[in-house]
Amino acid sequence: MFNKLKAVIERRFPERRVFLRSDTETRFIRLSPIAQVTSLLGGTALVSWAIVATAILLMDSIGSGNVRDQARREQSIYETRLNALSSERDSRAEEALAAQERFNLALSQISQMQSSLLASEDQRKELETGIEVIQRTLRRTMNERDDALVKADTLSAELEGTTGSVRTDSGRIQDIESTVDFLTSALELTAGERDEIADTASEAQASVEELLLQARLAQERNDRIFQQLEDAVSISLAPLDEMFRAAGLPTDRIIEQIRRGYSGQGGPLTPLSFSTRGEPPSAESLRANAILSEMDRVNIYRIAAQKTPFAIPVKSAFRYTSGFGPRWGRMHNGTDFAGASGTPIYSTADGVVTHAGWSSGYGRLVKIQHEFGIETRYAHMSAVRVEVGQRVSRGDRIGDMGNSGRSTGTHLHYEVRVDGNPVNPMNYIRAANNVF
Template sequence: MTSRLTTRIHAMLERHLPEQRLFLKSDEGTRFLRLRPGTQAALIAGMGLFVGWTIIVTSIFLLDTISAGNAREQAQLEDLRVQERLSELELARDARAAEARLAQERFALAMDQVSLMQTRLLESEERRRELETAIDVIQLSLRDIRRQRDAVQTELATLQQELQAETGTTQTAASRERELARTLAYLTGALEDTAVQRDESLTRMAEAQSEVEELNFAAALAAERQERVFRQIEDAVAMSMEPLDEMFRAAGLATDQIIGQVRSTYSGQGGPLMPITMSTRGEEPDAMSLRANEVLAALDELNLYRIAAEQLPFSMPVRSNFRLTSGFGYRRDPINGGRRLHAGTDFAGPRGTPIHAGGDGTVIFAGRQSGYGLMVEIQHPFGITTRYAHMSRLHVSEGERVSRGDRIGDMGNTGRSTGTHLHYEVRRNGDPVNPMTFITAGRDVF
């Protein structure tokens, strides 16, 4: 049955593919190969399959190339938009910093004016009290002189009556009357001088009162200017504090705990500011001083936020053109296959691209480590560490202090890597977290 079917197939194929013979001539003789119709059909089918497979593979390769080109262009456009956004944010940050500096300068100038006005008010109050004391002394002197004058006049009248009773006339006491007259003239002159001094004191007191009123008016104007300055400073502090607080919350960090730790452990900078004025008489500070102290406390807290933000990895480790090739989370392993956790973020770029520290800290490892290749690990405060792997060259050594933005190495392809890129990790208390959480949180601030 099988041979009959085979014979029938050969007969059908022989109409289109007649049997061919391939002659092979050599020194020993001539031989030939028979190419039956079935064999020819198999060869033709094989060649057709090969050509079709080649066309399909070429088409897939061309489609992948076109798609990769479109993805590359989209990534470049996205990089340009990110760079433009970063430039705009840097300009906005510089503008806010300039506004804060101007507000602080205006605040210091207003405080100087307030101190000057307070000094002048105190001097005018002292002069007014001195004038009031002088007037009281003069009035007491006038009362004493009047009493003395009245006593002398009474005594004179008594003596005249006694003399008239003894002699019947007052002519014998002429010398005593002349002496009393001189005494009365002296007292009268003293009274006139005292009255002149009193009038002059009243005039000076009126002038002092007018000056006090002018100073009070100037103080009211200064208070109004201070109110405007205080409002501007308070608004500037609030505007500066809000994005920092949102940045810490977006990164999943407890701001109260961080600020408390910075306040208790940071030395040399960022300490609490002294009150603007203190009473030397044991009195309670006035409302303006209390408000100024509140502003200074807010500025101190803003400074603590800034210190904490500088120490944590909120900035990008790559500031040149790059391509984000792999994010944080589970993925297919690019070398061995299988689903595994990718504990960081990959930034691809040219070899030698500068790598920058994401925040202030201390280098706790700088060298070659299995899988990571050339790697730098930085210890930041609050249990945060960052790792920078697969670098081609290191610019820091173990134990070195680095600041946010310092160049710590160059991008490379060392260790377990398929191409030139940076593997960037952020770990909290040893556990990996998504680095883009910190970078995205700090994007509107740095």
């Protein structure tokens, strides 16, 4: 078999000689059939390898170009989304300011309405007193008139039936004329008083009707005001309540805790006081107190929102690089915001600084204790701008973005902990998107 293969190779590739001649001598190189076949196979393998390598390089170059284009498109989409979120945040801020203005206007209208209701109540009571006095005077005058008529009839009967008087006829006539004149004067006076009382009663009735009309108009106006206030309070309260529930916070406990910070009624809005005469509260008072209660809830939510980390810690340009959850086999307890070194970092809620300095893997770290058992952490800073024990408000600058500690690049590691347990910070940030 080998000999046959060798014979075939010798026929295809006969032995060749390559002569090399110089000025002084001539030499040759003998190329056997096996050497020729080996050279041919080696050259063929080399050319094939060059073709395959070139094809791989071309495919890799084309693929890299596609990846770069895809990265540019994703970056453009991400920037567009960030701009949309920024515009939406500004819009929500304007809506919050408008809601605050509506709240202040509603509070002013409630105060004016309360004053108007109290004035109407005083006028009604004065009118009732005046009508009662007029009715008593009218009854007394009518009784006096009836008594005078009875006396006149009695005197007339006595004059007509009297006999055997020692007075002369002329004297009796004078007495009768005097009595008649007296009765006529009394009747005229009584008739005048009656007419005067009737006029007074008519005027009082007209005043009553006018006051009733004014009261009805005031009631309709108050109904419209109440309806507008109820709508405004409902519009203001619903997103705030939804924001706290979306963040997973116990709204009833938060409201009770905020109320304990006030004296008396437990809030800045005091309900209308009811009558001390034992009268049941009016429908307007009950309705006004219901509105005041809802407005008090809105105000408490506004105060609680300042004490809860609903804000974003970075206001300049940034990008999200890592979210809350498992990462590389370990739990990532926060959200990472990447940006330029020195980017300002802000407190996301009112609170007290409990740590401001170096902390192993966190690098330069700031911890802030808030209400309701909530703590926020800001790690890997390049500079810390607060001190332990310092009280900060939402939006106060607390440090600069950096790359300190166990970090692979400039970014902010932001954590939210409730009763010591880490929670997803984006729950709070997303919950506030429709409010702030």
